[in-house]
Amino acid sequence: MASTLLWPSLPMEIRLMILELLPQEHRALASYASVCNEWAEFIEKKNFGRLKLGASSLNNLEHMVSRQRSLVRHIWLNIELRPYTCRSCQWMESESWMSSNNTIISRAISKLFTILSTWNPAGDGLALELSAQSPSDTEHYFKNFYFGTDDEDKDILFDPKNHLQEFIHDPKHGWVDGQQVAAPCHVSLRRLYEEVRLTSREELPVLHVVTKLVLRRQFRRRLNIRALRLLLDKLPRLECIVYEPWQVWGRMQQRYYDKEYKTMIDAHLPKGLKRLSIFEDYNDDFITVLQGTIDQTDPIRIAEPTVGAAFAYRSLDLQQLSVSFMVDAWHFFQARQPLWTWGQLQSLVLTSRLLTQAEDRWKVSNLLEDAGAAALQMPKLHTMALWNGGKGQACAFIYRRDFGKTSIVWRGTWEMNLEPRVIRAWERVVSTLEYTTSYSLRVESQPLCPGIIGSHGDAIHQLDLPIGVVDPTSLWQIRREGLTGWGRSGP
Numbered sequence: 001m002a003s004t005l006l007w008p009s010l011p012m013e014i015r016l017m018i019l020e021l022l023p024q025e026h027r028a029l030a031s032y033a034s035v036c037n038e039w040a041e042f043i044e045k046k047n048f049g050r051l052k053l054g055a056s057s058l059n060n061l062e063h064m065v066s067r068q069r070s071l072v073r074h075i076w077l078n079i080e081l082r083p084y085t086c087r088s089c090q091w092m093e094s095e096s097w098m099s100s101n102n103t104i105i106s107r108a109i110s111k112l113f114t115i116l117s118t119w120n121p122a123g124d125g126l127a128l129e130l131s132a133q134s135p136s137d138t139e140h141y142f143k144n145f146y147f148g149t150d151d152e153d154k155d156i157l158f159d160p161k162n163h164l165q166e167f168i169h170d171p172k173h174g175w176v177d178g179q180q181v182a183a184p185c186h187v188s189l190r191r192l193y194e195e196v197r198l199t200s201r202e203e204l205p206v207l208h209v210v211t212k213l214v215l216r217r218q219f220r221r222r223l224n225i226r227a228l229r230l231l232l233d234k235l236p237r238l239e240c241i242v243y244e245p246w247q248v249w250g251r252m253q254q255r256y257y258d259k260e261y262k263t264m265i266d267a268h269l270p271k272g273l274k275r276l277s278i279f280e281d282y283n284d285d286f287i288t289v290l291q292g293t294i295d296q297t298d299p300i301r302i303a304e305p306t307v308g309a310a311f312a313y314r315s316l317d318l319q320q321l322s323v324s325f326m327v328d329a330w331h332f333f334q335a336r337q338p339l340w341t342w343g344q345l346q347s348l349v350l351t352s353r354l355l356t357q358a359e360d361r362w363k364v365s366n367l368l369e370d371a372g373a374a375a376l377q378m379p380k381l382h383t384m385a386l387w388n389g390g391k392g393q394a395c396a397f398i399y400r401r402d403f404g405k406t407s408i409v410w411r412g413t414w415e416m417n418l419e420p421r422v423i424r425a426w427e428r429v430v431s432t433l434e435y436t437t438s439y440s441l442r443v444e445s446q447p448l449c450p451g452i453i454g455s456h457g458d459a460i461h462q463l464d465l466p467i468g469v470v471d472p473t474s475l476w477q478i479r480r481e482g483l484t485g486w487g488r489s490g491p
Helices: 002-009 012-020 026-030 038-048 055-064 095-116 187-194 225-231 251-267 284-290 307-318 329-334 361-375 420-431 456-463 472-480
Strands: 051-055 074-081 126-133 210-215 239-242 275-279 320-324 347-351 383-390 393-402 407-412 441-447
Touching: 012 307, 055 095, 074 095, 095 126, 187 284, 210 225, 225 251, 251 307, 275 456, 307 320, 329 347, 329 361, 329 420, 361 383, 361 393, 361 420, 383 456, 393 456, 407 420, 420 441, 456 472
Parallel strands: 051 074, 074 126, 126 210, 210 239, 239 275, 275 320, 320 347, 347 383, 407 441
Antiparallel strands: 383 393, 393 407
C-alpha cells in the first residue's frame, strides 16, 4: 500500500524515467499494466503504437484494436511468402511460383487497405510499412542478410566484433565458420530479388489515414514500379515517404526503371508531400557475380539526368529531400532555373559520382560552387550534404546553419582543398541570411582513415551525414552484412 501511495508523489520526470526502463518486449510489458492506471496507459501506448502484422493477423486486426485505434501510429505489414528447399535455391522462381507469391502479396495489401479505409484520420496520421520475404531466404546462401523477420526486430547496438562467426557453418551453401567463402550463383541472387507485382482484380480503396509510407531495404524483392505508383495514388495524404529500393540489374532494365522513376516523380507523388528519402541500396559483391551474365550491371551506378531534373523541380515544394545513388547532384543543380525558389526546403542531401579521389578537382569545385548558387534560392535551408562512399573511400561536403553559426566542412578519406571560388559562393549564401551580422562562415577539413570504411554503410556512419539519409535500422543492417560477405576476408 505504501508503494502505491509513493508513486503519485514522485516528480513527473522521475516517473517517466522509471517507465522508460521497463522491458520493451510486448509480453514482458503487459505484466506491469496492473500496477496502476498510469502504468497501464503508458504500456498500452507502447503496445499499440507500433504494430507488426503478418497476413494471417489481418483477420483479427479490427477486433484487436477496436478500442485503441487512436493509439496506433505505425503499422508494419510483413508478408510471408512460400517456402522453398535446396532443390530450388539455385534456381529462379518459376512463373507459377512468382504468380503465387504475387497473389499472396496482393491479397494481404488489399485486405489491409480495405480495413484501413474505415479508419478516420487523427493526429499526425498513420505510418504504413510494407515488406515481404520467404522463411527460406535465410536458410541457404543468404544467412547474413536481414529481411525483417521477428527475431531480427531488436534494438541492438552495432558492434563489429559481434557477428555471426560462432553460429553459421554450412559448407554446402558456402559458409565456413561464420564466413561466406564462396559466392552464390547469379540465379540464386535473382531469386532473392525477383520483381513482385500487385495482381488483385479488386481496386484498392483510397486511404486518408496514412501520412507516411515506408519501404525499407529489407524488402528485397523489387516492388514493380507501377505497383508503387498505384500505392502512391491511393495515399493522397502522404507527408513523408521512405523508399529504399535495390539497384536494378542490367543496363536495359535500369534504363526502363529510370524512365518509370521519372514518371512517378512527375505525376504520382502526393501534392502534400513534405519529406522524401530515397536510398537506392547496392552490393559490390552482387555486381561482381553478375559480370558476364544477361544482368551485367555497371560497376558504378550511372544516373539518368532527367531523373535528377525531375527531383529538382518536385523538390520546390518539399521541406526535406534526400536521394542517394538514384540521382547525381550535378544533374539536380544543372536543372535549376533562375526564377525557381525552394521556399520550404530545409534539408537537402544528394550523392554524386564526381565525389571520388580520381575525379578532376576542377569538376568537384564546379559542383560545390553550383550547390552554393542553388542555396541562394533556398531561403530556409539549414543543411545541405553532398556525399559519396563505398569500400575504402568516403567523402562529404556539408553545409550547416544552426543557432547563429554557419559552416562548410569537407570530410573524407582524401584531401580536397576548397577553392576560393567555392568559399565565396557559400559566403554569399551566408550574407543573405537574416541577422547576417551575427553569422560568419567557418570552413573546416576533417580527414578520415580509409581503413575504417568497409562499406557504404560505414561511409554514412563515419561521415556523420544528416538524419534521414537512410533508416537507422537499414544502416545497421548494411554495416552488419558487410562483415561476413564472400568478398570479405575472415575475422
